[in-house]
Amino acid sequence: MRRQVVTGAAGVLTLAVLWEGYKLLAPDDGVVVAGLTVLPRSNDVAMPHLWDMAARAAAPVTSAPGAEPLWLAVGQAAAFTLGVAAVGWVVGVTVGLLTATLMQRFRTAESALLPWVVLSQTVPLIALAPLVRRWGSQLEIGAFAWQDWMSVAVIASYLAFFPVSVGALRGLSSPDAVHVDLLRSYGVGWWRTYSTLRLPAAVPHLLPAVRLAAANAVVGAVVAEVSIGLRGGIGRMIVEFGASASADPAKQWSPIAGAVVVGLVAAGACVLLSRALDRYRVSEVS
Amino acid sequence: MSATAPTSPSSRSGPVEPAGPPDSPDATTTAAAAVEVRGVSRRFASRSGDVVALSDVDLTVRAGEFVSLIGPSGCGKSTLLRLIADLDRPTGGELTVFGRPPHVARQNHDFGIAFQQAGLLPWRSVRANVELPLELHGTGRAARRARATELLGLVGLADFADHRPDQLSGGMQQRVAIARALAESPSLLLMDEPFGALDEMTREHVQTELLRLRAESGAAVVFVTHSIPEAVYLSDRVVVMSARPGQVREIVPVALGSAGDRTDGLREDDQFFDRVRAVREALHGTDGATGVGRGVDQR
């Protein structure tokens, strides 16, 4: 865990050094060659100093009296997005595992489903978001009414499910023939073979897939918030503050940093999960 | 699962009689034989034509008897073992295990099995690996634990119960696999070159250990090997097979005393060399044809 924390901190620090270093060295208006911007502008509007961002984060969101500090608003938005992404991640991992299980169990399911699983990821998110929202709004079962955040979670899960289904299928098919034969010789059925052999053997394939799914869920949630127009999340906040960037250039960087934090938290959660499943990560013995 | 076996272990504790006519009919009528193979064939269809792995094989393994299968690689030893274990189905002929079709015997847990690869589950401790068949068949936690402790003591690995398989040497892993195969006190043990990957020193050690375990359990054993001395040292009878198509060429009675009486000293015995020669001659054929024994370890 400590190693991952150090790596994460080093990454953030490197980014900060590069940012200020670029500001120091690059010309204010960037480098333009034959009308093409080769290097971006480094003036204080395009790239505010890190300390200006920090100062802005401590100040209130708006000049309205009683407005909460920016960092608090960003924190709430980040927590909201993280929650939606987590729901999407859980749904995506579950659906991915179920799909892979179905494909492993029935050969015909594999040939019928796998092309669709791959094809599903070619549908652009931007096209999908309004569709999901429309379908969802038509859903009303008793007291249950579809919420916009659910549409965002669905899209996050849609991106999360793909690596899991592919990774899990590989993992569930990974046991050695000798292990499969052994369990067959015990006369146990498919389910016991699945739970005692295939699922534990799939863990080394599942963990990277689950990490990728977490990253996808966060990106999916942030982008879907924007395209669906869901308020309260970090994605929407970036766009909103970005609109006032010329007047208040440092402001939009707070939600951007918030999005980075959401990603780091998601990655950290995956590290914890890996550690919980540590004993299944041993390499195969002969 | 010895309760389901028709013969009690005590009835086979005496010295094993030198084998008479290998397939004498009364073997089936008095008590169900451990394994009964009648005219069994196995043909594998492949793109480049059919492969006849086994052709019209007859074999009877009596309850409590140790029978080795030996022959050049590709002669169908593993295939025959897999047919007995119901991991594969014959394309012709018939097999029974304790008088029942193999799939029934498998559901009854009538046999234990061990392969050339130890095949331990790497995420389970040594103890949990030995407990695996008991756990899958619903034995209670305490009984499972007691049995695993007992078995690990038997194979000399009591101190390694809580280790992971990858912390053990190849020979130790194989001993765990044998303990696992013995977990349910099966009346039949099926072993496919279980010592094939071990060095000579370790191998002789586990051979003697297997003889002792077998004497204690009274189980019948079908043992695939490509080592003539190993087959002679362990077996009551050695089944010599030939390839393309896989057939039983000859059955050589060995019976160098009961399993419990055999010790390492036997390896130096004239009788032992005598039987080794007999098996080697059977492998090579009396016509002196060359190449029949290819792939067979003649040390």
Ligand SMILES: Nc1ncnc2c1ncn2[C@@H]1O[C@H](COP(=O)(O)OP(=O)(O)O)[C@@H](O)[C@H]1O
């Ligand atoms: N699943 C299979 N599909 C096709 N051919 C097979 C299969 N299993 C075994 N064979 C063939 O059957 C023959 C006997 O194989 P096997 O029983 O493994 O030999 P042995 O164990 O004596 O070395 C070989 O020619 C092998 O290629």
Ligand SMILES: [Mg+2]
């Ligand atoms: Mg073989």
